[in-house]
Amino acid sequence: MAFVNENFLKLAPSYLFSEIAKKVAAYKDANPDKKIIRLGIGDVTQPLAPAVIEAMHKAVDEMANSETFRGYGPEQGYDFLRKAILENDFIARGIDLDIDEIFVNDGAKSDTGNIGDILSVDNVIGVTDPIYPVYIDSNVMSGRAGENKDGLWSNIVYMPCNGENDFTPALPQKKVDVVYLCYPNNPTGTVITREQLTRWVEYAINNDVLIMYDAAYEAYIQDESIPHSIYEIPGAKQVAIEFHSYSKTAGFTGTRCGYTVVPKDVTAKTADGKKVSLNGIWLRRQCTKFNGTSYITQRGAEAIYSPEGKQQIKDTIAYYMENARIMREAFAQMGVKTYGGENAPYIWVKTPKGMTSWQFFDALLSEANVVGTPGVGFGPAGEGYFRFTAFGQKEDCIEAMERLKAWLA
Numbered sequence: 001m002a003f004v005n006e007n008f009l010k011l012a013p014s015y016l017f018s019e020i021a022k023k024v025a026a027y028k029d030a031n032p033d034k035k036i037i038r039l040g041i042g043d044v045t046q047p048l049a050p051a052v053i054e055a056m057h058k059a060v061d062e063m064a065n066s067e068t069f070r071g072y073g074p075e076q077g078y079d080f081l082r083k084a085i086l087e088n089d090f091i092a093r094g095i096d097l098d099i100d101e102i103f104v105n106d107g108a109k110s111d112t113g114n115i116g117d118i119l120s121v122d123n124v125i126g127v128t129d130p131i132y133p134v135y136i137d138s139n140v141m142s143g144r145a146g147e148n149k150d151g152l153w154s155n156i157v158y159m160p161c162n163g164e165n166d167f168t169p170a171l172p173q174k175k176v177d178v179v180y181l182c183y184p185n186n187p188t189g190t191v192i193t194r195e196q197l198t199r200w201v202e203y204a205i206n207n208d209v210l211i212m213y214d215a216a217y218e219a220y221i222q223d224e225s226i227p228h229s230i231y232e233i234p235g236a237k238q239v240a241i242e243f244h245s246y247s248k249t250a251g252f253t254g255t256r257c258g259y260t261v262v263p264k265d266v267t268a269k270t271a272d273g274k275k276v277s278l279n280g281i282w283l284r285r286q287c288t289k290f291n292g293t294s295y296i297t298q299r300g301a302e303a304i305y306s307p308e309g310k311q312q313i314k315d316t317i318a319y320y321m322e323n324a325r326i327m328r329e330a331f332a333q334m335g336v337k338t339y340g341g342e343n344a345p346y347i348w349v350k351t352p353k354g355m356t357s358w359q360f361f362d363a364l365l366s367e368a369n370v371v372g373t374p375g376v377g378f379g380p381a382g383e384g385y386f387r388f389t390a391f392g393q394k395e396d397c398i399e400a401m402e403r404l405k406a407w408l409a
Contacts, residue, residue, distance in 0.1 A: 127157070
């Protein structure tokens with residue numbers, strides 16, 4: 001008989017957003033006449049940009065012709081997309097990378113979860129709290145997290161982020177080997193300054209720490225002083241792996257594409273103390289376990305970097321950020337404390353009336369018919385907070401805020 005990987009049995013029975021979906025479905029079944037406004041799961045609502053659609057249509061036509069048909073593509077991505085990424089996302093910002101350090105994927109979630117394949121289970125993991133659940137769950141699956149005691153994993157070092165420290169984590173006081181940072185942050189919508197990120201890079205260099213830097217929301221940064229990539233910080237290529245996504249940037253949540261940067265200078269140690277580059281190891285992993293992102297999808301992603309595509313993506317981001325502004329101002333009028341929403345598409349709300357995160361979720365759903373995400377679902381430090389996304393339709397955001405005003409009044 002086969003034996004199960006018992007680490008999976010340590011996980012909660014359902015993923016956070018699956019639990020939300022169940023609650024919403026049950027309420028909808030019992031109240032079919034109610035209009036529910038969903039501002040919870042961070043899925044986008046605006047269609048793919050015209051430049052992307054045009055490029056994909058052209059790629060489909062190529063697949064219908066034997067002379068231009070494409071079969072298996074390179075696991076690390078086609079050069080046409082990797083060159084566009086290199087030139088627009090890095091060289092344009094003064095960052096010197098090699099094309100072989102860029103790996104196209106089917107969305108940042110996959111690689112942030114899979115990157116642990118190339119790391120020892122003995123690594124001590126540090127995470128900000130609250131945090132995107134995949135970072136922790138994937139390490140639980142790999143056997144790094146230890147045991148869950150009162151909502152905390154015994155082998156994970158938590159770095160609480162809250163209103164008292166402006167959601168900027170202090171450097172770990174305990175020894176860690178790998179740290180996950182996400183900025184602009186999901187779920188809090190907050191950002192990290194260049195000075196703060198510099199301290200993290202210097203800490204990583206001085207303490208042999210590997211930083212997993214999730215930059216999935218960097219396109220939403222409005223403040224020119226905020227770094228878009230950790231590689232803007234000197235020395236970061238020695239200690240950081242960076243993840244990017246086209247899901248929220250360009251509406252690829254249903255199309256699936258992103259990329260990961262693994263610099264050749266990033267190393268990890270063997271048991272006997274020898275340092276090895278992670279770039280080649282990650283390539284070997286991808287060539288074995290990943291069959292590459294589709295040609296059609298990559299042509300669509302390439303179109304994001306065309307002059308027309310850049311403007312269309314900029315317009316879409318502006319649409320979502322206007323939603324964020326509407327919500328921030330509405331909450332201010334209600335006297336509800338909020339964070340984020342200025343350089344990210346998330347609004348992080350302090351739950352009113354002393355409610356817990358799930359109490360607020362249930363009351364919000366049943367009394368205002370609005371859905372958000374309980375902060376505690378992102379970690380213990382998220383208790384007493386709540387996440388709203390700006391990815392809805394503008395009219396829905398306005399109506400949701402009117403409902404909340406009436407309800408909280």
